[in-house]
Amino acid sequence: MFKFAHRLRGTAQKFTQSWAHITRMQLAVLACGVLIGCGTPQNQPAPQNTGTAPSYALELPQMKRFNSLRPAPIRRSNSAIARDFLDLSFQLENGTDLTQFTRFEGPITLRVTGNSIPASLGPDLDILIKRLRSEAGINITRVAPSVDANITIQTLPHSELRRRAPNTACIVAPNISSWDGFRRSRRANLSWAAVTRRERLAIFIPNDEAPQEIRDCLHEELAQSLGPLNDLYRLDDSVFNDDNIHSVLTEFDMLILRATYAPDLRNGMTRDEVALRLPAILSRLNPAGDRINTPRIAPTPRVWIDDVSIAMGSQTSVSARRAAAKRAVLTARAQGWNDTRTGFSLFLLGRLSVGADRDLADAALTQAHEIYSARASTAYHAAHVALQLSAIALLERDYDGALKLTSAAMPAAYDAGNAALLASLMLTKAEALRAIGRASEARLVRLDSLGWARYGFGTDEQVLALTRDIANLARR
Template identity: 70%
Template structure:
């Protein structure tokens, strides 16, 4: 097990990324982490000048889209699900308690407005709406842009959104139906604590991000528009977690939303009233959960959350972010957590340490991988770490290890619908195959990755840039 890490002041390495929400800055590119965050600037400068995209990338194939999604399944007891439902539904992310339960009543309408609406938004939204109807039993329908609707999804340039809301790329706000209304609303008008019944709200999404980033915004913000407003770091199977591992609604999320709209619950209920009715609701909806034992639970202290948020933050000092990750690791170890919180702390520290201390990064990531691999509900977390470890393996010229790690993680990324992670793993695998003299296999894997890369990274320039960065790892 990873030992407590001494605080130190290593060489500075710039790490800047963009995220969907303020708390997620620095982990928005969590699938790439090492490759496009810490380490990439240093790795691009090589003696042989080989950090360039393979020639096969000159002509990119069409973008690939996920026609169906198979998210993580529920493996926990109804007792633990009820506990999480209450924590998610009666508290905001900043810790503010909510006095009453709220949701929409009756059929829900949704419209999409804005300029330059991305072509990928329509198919991704229709797939999500279909899942909400069939899996969560929510009566939600998309209507024309000029019709009144309960939920308005408005697209706008990222720069305009961030000018008004720094460090955020997409948000959900109550009581309004347009960006113009948001800009002119008072703080009290936008406060969730003043909402007694959900009738009208807006989701603001950038129209100039990669298709996967836009899809992930749809999933996360629509989930909170319809249901709980909080996030919990203890969750391993949900988008209601600011670790940004899961980016599409899981079976757990659909169960939470289904429970939210159960007829036994209604607007204005107190915490005690909801808690009294929830066990029967979950027992009816998820009978298998009655036969699962409840794992021990320990609350997540604010001190650890603050350090994790600082490690993922947008501050320019990579030293400060790395120090925060170190504190998070030490705190998790002091609590004897052997769960996803410790794994995520180690993951952050490893990802932020590659450019300054590869041995520390390798040790932290290896321990994170071991924690995730030991549990069936964190296989997807392990796939994220596998990408980081496979990139280090390329740096170490351990191409067989890079191949082993990517072969294990690729099917998991595909099942989870994460094109960014999938393309990155496939490009890493292609570099390992090339180095091992298996050029024809490498070419096929690389070609297959590019359609996913276009969905995950967006522009052709971004696809070329990411491929170049991965290539530089094997050719340094």
């Protein structure tokens, strides 16, 4: 069966945007994308705005970037992690079972090719490789573009990616080393189900997206090229989750990768053989996990996954997506869940209901925020929902509410390295401050946000559109 791993459109700014995958949140800009859920900056040009750019944004500051990241810590037992490892490693995202364990053997080499390599890619890739070596214990080294490598990262225009794989932000495929090879290959040659040993693969990343989108592609696709090919909605602290909340590798992800390359495992092992060795591996790598008791999480039924996929997609009408989100909420409640899956169902319903039923939107988003805020492990999820609620608060002139929501959410956005979310929260906070007469404080917050917006949204046009739209929210 033909299957290549890919990061669907919208993942870049996660909950900050509207979806094709989620995304990972994909909006047009706050007024349109965050509240109404109508497309993404990458899928369409910046919205036309009859207003003028705010004077404070006419000269944008230098782009800010994350020189280090503070990934979410691991908060569950080794027995739970073992179940996650097996479900991640022995199944594809489409439900296809894998009969054997696969990974690279020996030192891994990586190169970057492409006619136009974004300036941000190199520094972000260096940070990621350093983390993979130190945190996951993977012997991976970057080599010159002219040298044959196990992993080839090739950059190309997103329009090229879209022609081959619509609605994808980036792709990882086995058994090839170039885009030409990808286009010429038969589907059977690109099937992960047929891979018995990882030796050569390629990652294709757009060269004309925001720096954050490019970085997120690096993290998600390199993680899948090295380790698990599946995603699980039940994971609240991992990039291996189709909700695409997390976009940079967490401590859990690094532990999964470190276990993948443990000397106890080898290519060709069955699920049962790996399962026998995992307890000792995890006890060695994560001794604290042996002292934690994590309740078993119920499996995710396919009907819920299908409804969430429809709700996040762009192939149907907003009303059809909203109906799918309602069904997902009903399924979550029928299952008795009170975890990220219920929170995500409510989040989708809230986003998709703003234009049709404000009361329903506010109630759904408020419930999602309560679910996420109840756990330290989902503070970052709560920050995404807080942006939606703070935007509604601006519209309703509840400026104190907007200030409270944004101030509480900003640290989680920063710790997770989400510049798009951070900038949007800061701009929303600035408008709330301006509205209650704290103009000088608002100006400082606004100016500080613009450097992050340049990393999160990319072009000056997108940044200026974002500032206009959030300012318009507060003036409606």
